[in-house]
Amino acid sequence: MFVRIVKMSFHSKFIADFEKMFDEKKALIRKSEGCLLLELYQDKNNPEQFFTYSYWNTENDLENYRNSDLFKETWKQTKTYFNDKPQAWSVDKKVSLQ
Template sequence: MFVRIVKMSFHQKHIPTFLSIFEEKKEFIRGSKGCQLLELYQDKNNPDIFFTYSYWNEEQDLENYRNSALFKDVWAKTKVFFNDKPAAWSVDKKVSLQ
């Protein structure tokens, strides 16, 4: 399993629309083959910045999602609202304490 972290920064006036899109699509994204968890975070100091964390069984699962009609639809609707270039990382979880 690995974690995909995506940082997105939005024009403030478009945040409600982004949140609406996320709300509408989150169950479908989470239901993608190999997706074990999907979370959305908003930065406390800069509310224009959001992060998604998703846990995937295998890299191929993420690639399959990224090549899906669902991803293409969500990304096309979302990217027009960015006020900065998004950034993404794929990381291996080393430690988790709960």
């Protein structure tokens, strides 16, 4: 399993807009081929910071999603809300909490 973690920081005035957009798009993203999980987290101490965790069958599945019109449209809109450069990590899941 392949995990993608993205850290994003938003202007406070755009947080509600981002959350609304994410809520509208999450089901479509989760239906992407190879997407096993998509979650959104907000930092407890800095409400402007958010993290997405997405689980993918393979790196190729993520790349196919990143080349899709859905991703391009969603990312184009998301970028307008940023107050800092996003960061992303691609990791392999090694241990389950089960």
